[in-house]
Amino acid sequence: MxxxxxxxxxxxxxxxxxxxxxxxxxxxxxxxxxxxxxxxxxxxxxxxxxxxxxxxxxxxxxxxxxxxTVPISRFFRDRMLWEMVEQEILPQLLKKYSAGIRVWSAGCASGEEVYSLKIVWERLGGSPRRQRDLEVTATDMNPINLQRAKAGVYPASSLKEVPEQVKAQYFVSQGGSGLHRIRSFLKRGIIWKKHNLLSDPPPRSCFHMIFLRNNLLTYYQDKLKREALGRVLGCLCKDGVLIVGSHEVLPLGTHQLLPLGSLPYVYQKRF
Structure with missing residues (x-):
């Protein structure tokens, strides 16, 4: 063999x-x-x-x-997206939902996307946020990925797009190992779950924002894409935001979504 x-x-x-x-x-x-x-x-x-x-x-x-699975994950992957999340998407959601915001990171890999969102949330801070809650549900089918995400310890290569000021504020260097640990307060409000997008029901209903940047739309055949995407959209609130990978294309006939802003992989659910 x-x-x-x-x-x-x-x-x-x-x-x-x-x-x-x-x-x-x-x-x-x-x-x-x-x-x-x-x-x-x-x-x-x-x-x-x-x-x-x-x-x-x-x-x-x-x-x-x-x-x-072929996880591709690092902090603030696609800088333009994270600028849009910080400057446009989260502020708009905060204006609309006074009780707090619910986000699903579907296929969260080792957690870099989740903690990037938490850092952006902390950076918003102050009066625009008014202490409202951010509840993040982070799912992945690989339990090893979830263990790594919960631990929150990353090599320098995962932080190559993190500015030094942000790194100093939100990470703790692990001596000469080259590893960096996420600060513990960023772990609050995260629900980690093992979940298979192709077979499991959504972890809850009515998310305000869903990250679906896990290559589902890259690797799977159309029938499976449509089935999984249908379940995802079923738990996204009306006017909620869906973010897919920067090189991914939605299946034909996804009429519930309209492009949102200047990035072609950010959508808003219209009904």
């Missing part, structure tokens, strides 16, 4: 899982190695026997789903 799957084998696996070749083409090497190790551990000599295991054993399928 070779160290990783060849491309025809990998395409066979992708088709079985409802995933797109074009989404994985540039990142397939590492994913193929992980899957091959999983096959070896299960004693599967070929893809056909592996697919049979996936269909017969739920825990094997869940582990394969985890191995297929």
């Amino acid at each position: 070779s160290e990783m799957l060849n491309d025809p084998e990998f395409r066979q696996l992708l088709g079985h899982l409802g995933l797109l070749w074009k989404g994985y083409r540039r990142v397939r090497k590492g994913v193929k190695k992980r899957v091959r190790r999983h096959m070896r551990a299960l004693g599967c000599p070929d893809v056909t026997s592996y697919l049979q295991k996936l269909d017969e054993q739920e825990e094997v399928r869940l582990e394969c789903d985890r191995l297929m």
Whole structure:
């Protein structure tokens, strides 16, 4: 058995899982190695026997789903988006919802997106916020990601877009290790949950803002995209804000959403 799957084998696996070749083409090497190790551990000599295991054993399928994820996360990824969140989106939501704001980070990876939002919230501070609550529900299908997110310890590479002043105010350097720990007060008001966008119901109803930047719209075939996106939109409030990845495109027929502002991946739900 070779160290990783060849491309025809990998395409066979992708088709079985409802995933797109074009989404994985540039990142397939590492994913193929992980899957091959999983096959070896299960004693599967070929893809056909592996697919049979996936269909017969739920825990094997869940582990394969985890191995297929390609998290891309760092603090303040896409600077223009975070400027819009701080200067436009959150202030507008604060004017409309006096009781507080509920946000869902769907596919939160290791938590960088969640803590970026918390930092922006703290920076707003003072009278515009008036001590109103920010409740963040952060979900991911990978429990290892959730453990890392809860710990809140990150390498310098995750902070490369964080200004030094912000880094000094919201992180604690871990000596000579090169690691940085998020300050504990930023962890308040975050609900961490294991959740699969393709199969689990939304964690609650009526979110005011949802981050869906987890590559769901990049990797999955149209049928699965539509089903998952439908569940996501079902728990977004009217006039709520949906943010997807900067290179992602919504499936055709997503009539509930209108573009919001100048960034083509920020939308507002109209009904």
